[in-house]
Amino acid sequence: MNSGCNEHRVKHNVNISDEQQALITRVIVRAGQLLQAYNAESRIIEQTTERLGIAFGLDSVEIALTSKAIILTSRFGDNCITTTRTMKAHGIDMGIVCEVQRICILAEKQIYDVEQVKKRLDNLDVPKYNAVIVACFVALSCACFSHLFGGDSIVFICTWLTSFIAMRIRQWLTQLHHNLLTVFFITAFFATFIGSFASGFGWGNEPELIMITSVLQLVPGFPLINAVSDMVKGHITIGMARWMTATLLTLASALGIVLAVQLAQQGGWL
Structure with missing residues (x-):
């Protein structure tokens, strides 16, 4: 895990503006919000948000979970952005959880940028069963x-x-x-x-x-x-x-x- 994080830091050794960091933070917290809403384990939520942050070039992502909210802080250099999102339970759906993790992997491989990840997360389809x-x-x-x-x-x-x-x-x-x-x-x-x-x-x-x-x-x-x-x-x-x-x-x-x-x-x- 540490070696993977170091690789991503080398790849993204570029400056990130405040606006870009704010956008990245909103995308990451949205991914965590979806994972918690559909009953993913807390450790999976932590790992996925951290991996997304590193993939997008952030220095670190720290997250605190409660039963009804997510508090996430992203750090790049000396700049930190903290955001809070409330959570509404949507039941159990491992399909959504797996899809969010799949999106994270595509971001790590630089197949998806921030805008593409945001679009995929906003358009996730909850399967409807008869x-x-x-x-x-x-x-x-x-x-x-x-x-x-x-x-x-x-x-x-x-x-x-x-x-x-x-x-x-x-x-x-x-x-x-x-x-x-x-x-x-x-x-x-x-x-x-x-x-x-x-x-x-x-x-x-x-x-x-x-x-x-x-x-x-x-x-x-x-x-x-x-x-x-x-x-x-x-x-x-x-x-x-x-x-x-x-x-x-x-x-x-x-x-x-x-x-x-x-x-x-x-x-x-x-």
Whole structure:
């Protein structure tokens, strides 16, 4: 990494005006903003912004990350520029993360200049997947878990149907821009409540598996993994923030499950 940085400093041994440095800083912070918005690891955000700064001829780039903002300082000679950007989460999308890193590599190879990088970053397309197809495969994964846990074909089919309905409810609530905690709570409630009817009617060999596995789609695995990775690599603050977010999502799901179970018991079919 150090040898690569030295090479880039030799290649870009030219003067950079204040306006050029300001433009470079805005482009670099935009790349970091995209990476954080789509749930890249903190270490990846740091490395990518540093590499872009060196590729564009800066002496150094320093970045501080919080759960809702990026603070970035670029230095060239005795001139420093600091900028702050707020961050709005856009969900998990490794395609965007990989594309930003690809753009960084092209800048390091001098294939892209600052203006070209800025244009690519401003025109990144977020892939649109068919919501029904996504719901089908999410439901299929939950149904496969029910089979792995010993459920028969009836449990498998009922789990798929329950998970599909719950996922469609989740997608609908997300499109309405509801709070994520509310989305998880309502989705867990409906998944458990619908699945409870299987226990009441005695469908399948282990009907309780339908309630258990249909809510597995709500497990915040990726945020938890990133949280642990950040804390292990020294980013304690943002790692704790991500851990707390995942914990709150889990708690919201648990509350939805408990409420559905209580209603099912009061209704007499569980």
